[in-house]
Amino acid sequence: METTVTQLQMIPLVYYIIFCTALFTIGVVGVLVKRNALAIFMSVELMLNSANLLLAAFSAYRNDSSGQVFVFFIMVVAAAEIAIGLALLVVVYRSSRTIDINILNRLKW
Amino acid sequence: MVMESSPFMQSISFLLLLFPLLGFLAIGLSQKQINKKLSGIIASSFVFLNLILTFILFWYVSTTNQTVETNLFDWIKFANISIPFAITVDRLSALMLLVVNGVGFLIHVYSIGYMKNDEGVSRFFSYMNLFIFFMLILVLSSNYLMLFIGWEGVGLCSYLLIGFWYKDHANNNAAKKAFIMNRIGDLGFLIGIFMMFHTFGTLNISEVATKASVMPSGSTALLIITLGLFAGAIGKSAQIPLFTWLPDAMAGPTPVSALIHAATMVTAGVYLVARSSVLFVLSPVTMNLILVIGIFTALISGLIAIYQNDIKKILAYSTVSQLGFMFMALGLGSFSGAMFHLTTHAFFKALLFLAAGSVIHALNQEQDIRKMGGLRKKIPFTFALFAIGAIAISGIPPFAGFFSKEMILSVAYEHGMGMGIIATFISLLTTVYMFRLLFVAFYKPESDAVKANHHIHESPKVMLIPMALLALLSMVAGFIQIPALFSTNVNAFSTYLSPIFFSAHQLVPASGQNLNVLTEWLTLLIPLTIIAALVYISYIRFAKDRLSAELSGIQKVMANKFYIDELYDFCFVKPTEKLSLFFRETVDQSVINRLINTIGNATLYIGGRIRLLQTGNVGFYLIIMVFSIIAILFFNLIR
Numbered sequence: 001m002e003t004t005v006t007q008l009q010m011i012p013l014v015y016y017i018i019f020c021t022a023l024f025t026i027g028v029v030g031v032l033v034k035r036n037a038l039a040i041f042m043s044v045e046l047m048l049n050s051a052n053l054l055l056a057a058f059s060a061y062r063n064d065s066s067g068q069v070f071v072f073f074i075m076v077v078a079a080a081e082i083a084i085g086l087a088l089l090v091v092v093y094r095s096s097r098t099i100d101i102n103i104l105n106r107l108k109w
Numbered sequence: 110m111v112m113e114s115s116p117f118m119q120s121i122s123f124l125l126l127l128f129p130l131l132g133f134l135a136i137g138l139s140q141k142q143i144n145k146k147l148s149g150i151i152a153s154s155f156v157f158l159n160l161i162l163t164f165i166l167f168w169y170v171s172t173t174n175q176t177v178e179t180n181l182f183d184w185i186k187f188a189n190i191s192i193p194f195a196i197t198v199d200r201l202s203a204l205m206l207l208v209v210n211g212v213g214f215l216i217h218v219y220s221i222g223y224m225k226n227d228e229g230v231s232r233f234f235s236y237m238n239l240f241i242f243f244m245l246i247l248v249l250s251s252n253y254l255m256l257f258i259g260w261e262g263v264g265l266c267s268y269l270l271i272g273f274w275y276k277d278h279a280n281n282n283a284a285k286k287a288f289i290m291n292r293i294g295d296l297g298f299l300i301g302i303f304m305m306f307h308t309f310g311t312l313n314i315s316e317v318a319t320k321a322s323v324m325p326s327g328s329t330a331l332l333i334i335t336l337g338l339f340a341g342a343i344g345k346s347a348q349i350p351l352f353t354w355l356p357d358a359m360a361g362p363t364p365v366s367a368l369i370h371a372a373t374m375v376t377a378g379v380y381l382v383a384r385s386s387v388l389f390v391l392s393p394v395t396m397n398l399i400l401v402i403g404i405f406t407a408l409i410s411g412l413i414a415i416y417q418n419d420i421k422k423i424l425a426y427s428t429v430s431q432l433g434f435m436f437m438a439l440g441l442g443s444f445s446g447a448m449f450h451l452t453t454h455a456f457f458k459a460l461l462f463l464a465a466g467s468v469i470h471a472l473n474q475e476q477d478i479r480k481m482g483g484l485r486k487k488i489p490f491t492f493a494l495f496a497i498g499a500i501a502i503s504g505i506p507p508f509a510g511f512f513s514k515e516m517i518l519s520v521a522y523e524h525g526m527g528m529g530i531i532a533t534f535i536s537l538l539t540t541v542y543m544f545r546l547l548f549v550a551f552y553k554p555e556s557d558a559v560k561a562n563h564h565i566h567e568s569p570k571v572m573l574i575p576m577a578l579l580a581l582l583s584m585v586a587g588f589i590q591i592p593a594l595f596s597t598n599v600n601a602f603s604t605y606l607s608p609i610f611f612s613a614h615q616l617v618p619a620s621g622q623n624l625n626v627l628t629e630w631l632t633l634l635i636p637l638t639i640i641a642a643l644v645y646i647s648y649i650r651f652a653k654d655r656l657s658a659e660l661s662g663i664q665k666v667m668a669n670k671f672y673i674d675e676l677y678d679f680c681f682v683k684p685t686e687k688l689s690l691f692f693r694e695t696v697d698q699s700v701i702n703r704l705i706n707t708i709g710n711a712t713l714y715i716g717g718r719i720r721l722l723q724t725g726n727v728g729f730y731l732i733i734m735v736f737s738i739i740a741i742l743f744f745n746l747i748r
Contacts, residue, residue, distance in 0.1 A: 031731055040731075105725035 008060045016057035023050035037089055037099040041082065048078050118169055119179040121162050122198050122249065125206070128155045128162075129242035137235035145230045149221035152234035156214040156241055163206045170203045171605060178251065185254075192312055197251035201609045204448065205248040205380055208455045212372045213241050215575035219463050220364040222571035223470060233273060233362065240266035244373055248380070252312040253302050256381070260298065260345065263374045264291045270369060271361040283360040290354040294344015301337020304330065318387040322612055326391045335388050335395040338381060346378030346432045349406045353674055355429055359421040363466030366421060371428045371462050372455035379435045379451050383444045386613035390442060400440025404531060407433030409671060411538030415545065416668035419476050420465045423546050427502065427539065428458055434517065434535060441528070442617065443520040444610045445603040450517060452602075453509035453586050457501035460579040464495035467568040467576065468550065475558065478546060483555030487565045492551050494576045499547045501583040503540040505640060512587030515633070516603075519592060522632050533636045540640045544647040552652035594629050 023046055030043030052071045059067025093099050132155035136148045143151075166177065177198040184194040198206070217237060224230045243262025250256040264287075272284030306312055308330040309320045324331060342348070347355035358370050369375070382389055382399065389396055407430045414426035431454050438447040469476055471488050485492045501508035504515070514536050522529030559565065567573075590602035666672065 028735055032728070032735060035728070101727040104727060 005060050005063070008057075013057065013061055016054065020050040020054040020057075023047075023053070035100050035102055037092070037101055037104075040101065041085055041089075045078065045082070048074060115169075115177075118166065118177045118198070121166055122177050122179050122196050123181065125159055125162050125166075125249065126196070126242065126245055128158050129238045129245065131155060132238035133235050133242060136231050136238065140231040140235065143231050145225075146221075148231040148234045149217070149224070152238050153214065153217040153221065155238060156210060156217050159241070159245075160210045160214045163203070163210045166198050167203045167207055170198060170200050174200075174608060189310070192252055192254055194255060195251040196249040197314070198249060199609065200606055201380075201384065201448070202248050204452065204606070206245070208376075208452055209241065209244050209248060209373050212455050212459050212579070213237075213244075213368060215578055216364050216368045216372075216459060216463065219367075219466070219572050219575040220362075222569045223364055223466055224362065227362075229273065233270075236266055236269050236273070237365075237368070240270070240369060240374075244377075247377055251314060253305060253314065253317070254312050256314075256384075257295075257298060257302060260341065260377065260381075261295065263369070263377065264288060264295070264345070267291075267358065267369050267374055270365040271358045273361055273365065277360075280360040283354075283357040287354040287358050290351045291344045294341045294351055297337045297340020297344075299337075301334045301341065304333045304337060308334065314384060318385075318612065321388050321391060322616060324391060326617070327393055328391070331388055331392045332394055335385070335392040336398075338385055338388070339395055339399060342378030342381050342436075343402065344378075345381075346375050346436070347406075347429050348378070348402050348433060348436060349409065352406060352410065352429050353670075353677060356422050356425040356670075359419070359425050363421065363462060363469060366425070367459045367462030367466065370425065371458040375428060375432060376435070376451045376455065379432065379439065379447050382436075382439045383448055383610075386444050386610050387616065389439070390613045390617040396440050396442065398440075399436050403433045403436030403438075403440050404535070405433070406430070407437060407535040408531075408538070411535060411542065412667050413670045414542040415538070416664060417542075418479055420468065420478050420481075420546065420550065421462075421476055423478075423542055424458070424461055424465055427461075427542060430535070430538065431458065431502070434514075434532075437532065437535075438517040438520065441517075441520050441524055442614075443517060444613065445606045446513070446516040446520055448606060449590055449602050450513040453501070453513040453583070456579055456586055457498045457508075457510055457583040460494060460576060460583055461498035461502065463572070463576045463579065464491050464498060467491040467572055468495070470568055470572070471565050472559075472562065473564065478550045480556050480558040481550040482553035482559055483551070484559070484565075485551040487559070488567050490567055490573055491576075494573075494580050495551070496547060497580040497583055499543040503543050503640060503644075504536055504636075506637070507584075507587065509583050509585070509587035512590055512592070515592045516590060518632065518636075519629070522628070529632060533632070537636060537639055537643065540643045541647065544644050545651050548647055548651040552648070592633070594626070594633065 027043045027045075027047035027050065030046065031040050034040050034043060052074055055067045055071050055074075059065060059071075089099055092104065096103065098104075132152050136143060136151055140148075169175070170177065178195060179197075180193050180195040182194050183191070185192040217234075220233065220237065224233050227233065240263060243259050243266060245259070247256055247259025247263060250259060268284045268288040271287055272281045274280050302312065305317060309317050311317060311320070321331065344351045355370060355375065359366055361370075389399070410426045410429035410433065414423050414430060417423045417426060431450070435447040435450050435454070438444075438450060468481070468484065468488065468491060471484075471491065472481065475481070497508070501510040504510045506512075518529065518532050518536065521532035588599070591599040593600070669675075
């Protein structure tokens with residue numbers, strides 16, 4: 001364990017930050033450009049996990065384990081969210097035979 | 110001043126307030142269930158209990174010269190303000206207690222007979238007891254704020270009882286008129302109280318008097334305070350310019366007119382000025398104003414009374430005139446003279462009203478004296494009692510009115526010969542209108558209405574006995590204070606009240622010069638001669654002939670009450686109505702209503718536009734969300 005942390009700390013923090021930013025941006029762009037609801041979900045997960053990664057990195061650099069605890073919390077919440085989200089998608093698909101969000105514009109005045 | 114009063118006397122003074130309140134609650138809450146006869150008996154017996162307590166208290170304060178102070182509870186207490194709910198019985202309030210409870214009790218008993226056939230008799234008696242309660246608060250209060258509560262309370266009862274027969278709209282209007290005109294005066298009273306608190310930091314009556322007595326005469330603060338208090342007195346005691354409500358107040362049942370609008374409530378203004386004597390003597394401007402207003406009120410209402418034809422209206426204007434006379438006495442600095450006249454006036458004016466009520470009762474609600482006549486033979490007891498009242502109020506010796514008027518007149522003559530002649534003239538007016546009333550109603554040949562009415566009957570004993578007692582008082586009450594001309598020893602009344610007005614008289618000693626004995630005899634005898642002449646002339650004119658139908662010039666003006674009601678209508682009522690109409694039609698409709706509608710319409714329109722943003726397209730929502738977040742972060746960054 002000790003060695004893992006030491007090895008992690010050998011990589012400069014700024015690399016993690018740049019990497020996570022890239023991941024997050026990909027997620028945001030994915031959410032915006034994709035029309036498939038499933039792909040949007042995946043992009044959301046990408047954003048969540050970029051944040052997770054950043055938390056874990058800072059945790060390692062500061063020798064403070066609480067950041068990692070948050071990661072676990074976020075994972076649990078994300079899992080719950082996905083479970084509900086996928087269930088909703090299944091229902092939507094059954095009712096309209098599609099999961100294209102541009103077709104689903106019934107949330108209208 | 111505050112000394113240990115005996116606990117026994119303290120509890121008595123507390124019971125004074127409790128009994129009428131209990132009576133009001135008992136009768137008022139069980140109006141529907143209670144027997145009509147019973148309610149009158151309950152109300153009268155509570156007032157009778159009060160009368161007994163009053164005698165005890167009166168005996169106590171007049172023999173020991175002590176003041177009974179009872180602190181019931183702390184009413185307003187924060188920061189440096191402390192206003193307790195406390196009652197004070199001193200010689201002045203004991204005198205008022207006697208008047209209120211004594212006359213009040215007799216009128217309650219009379220009302221049992223008078224109101225016998227009225228359907229709202231329980232309501233009537235509950236209001237009457239409530240009135241006694243508030244009047245006692247007014248009289249017993251130890252500070253001005255509590256006095257103000259009593260002041261408003263009697264105004265409320267007056268309103269309720271004037272509009273007692275509420276099915277007739279005119280009565281309701283009269284009640285409203287009385288209440289609103291009183292409110293005008295009460296505003297002045299309130300301002301006076303505020304100013305008093307600002308100046309002295311206390312509202313306790315004796316403390317205010319103590320603190321004021323070291324102030325220089327004629328200071329602005331005292332001027333404002335006394336003007337404010339006097340404005341209240343003007344409203345309550347029906348003086349010019351707020352006197353027109355009292356004649357209209359005769360719309361109420363006659364016992365109410367006797368109790369509230371003749372004997373007790375309307376004299377509250379006189380009581381207030383006498384109570385604050387120290388403040389008033391230190392404000393010469395206000396004293397002169399009181400004098401002038403008193404004279405004009407007495408004069409004008411006396412003149413109006415001569416040409417009225419409604420028996421109660423004549424008595425009402427007579428009351429206004431007598432109150433003006435009392436205020437004139439106050440203005441001359443004769444506080445005990447005013448209080449003496451207040452006391453005797455309570456007796457004979459209550460008697461006159463009750464006798465008038467008896468006439469009205471006998472004639473089946475007829476109030477126009479032109480339709481009376483010849484009643485002397487039909488209802489002899491009422492006639493005798495009414496005549497006693499008329500003689501007493503006209504100031505014919507040896508009845509009470511003579512002594513109290515003489516006390517005021519002698520002060521007026523000491524003040525100056527002109528003042529004395531004015532005062533004498535005012536008191537002579539009384540003779541004219543009272544004897545006109547007496548002769549027209551009782552001596553004149555029977556009118557057709559009386560001839561046609563075969564049901565004219567003498568009133569029952571329950572009405573006659575209280576009147577007889579009042580008549581007795583009207584005859585003998587004067588002998589406690591005999592003019593110095595006859596005997597210098599008999600001045601029980603002014604001796605009794607001297608501790609109350611001691612400090613006031615010490616601050617401003619009476620300035621008048623003493624008259625020589627000859628002048629005094631002349632000022633006494635000449636008016637009496639004129640009175641005799643006036644009585645004879647009225648007899649010739651009114652008892653034999655019919656009333657002259659045509660009134661000319663100035664008579665017409667007097668008969669129409671100097672057109673004062675019309676003047677007020679033109680100056681105040683009509684403009685107020687116009688203003689109200691303007692506000693209703695123009696301001697409310699075109700400005701306020703339009704503004705509110707515009708706001709509503711604008712909201713609807715903007716909402717209609719904005720809801721188009723809700724396209725239902727999820728992608729669009731997401732883009733908005735992302736750009737919003739970026740924008741927020743960006744603003745955080747550059748801030």
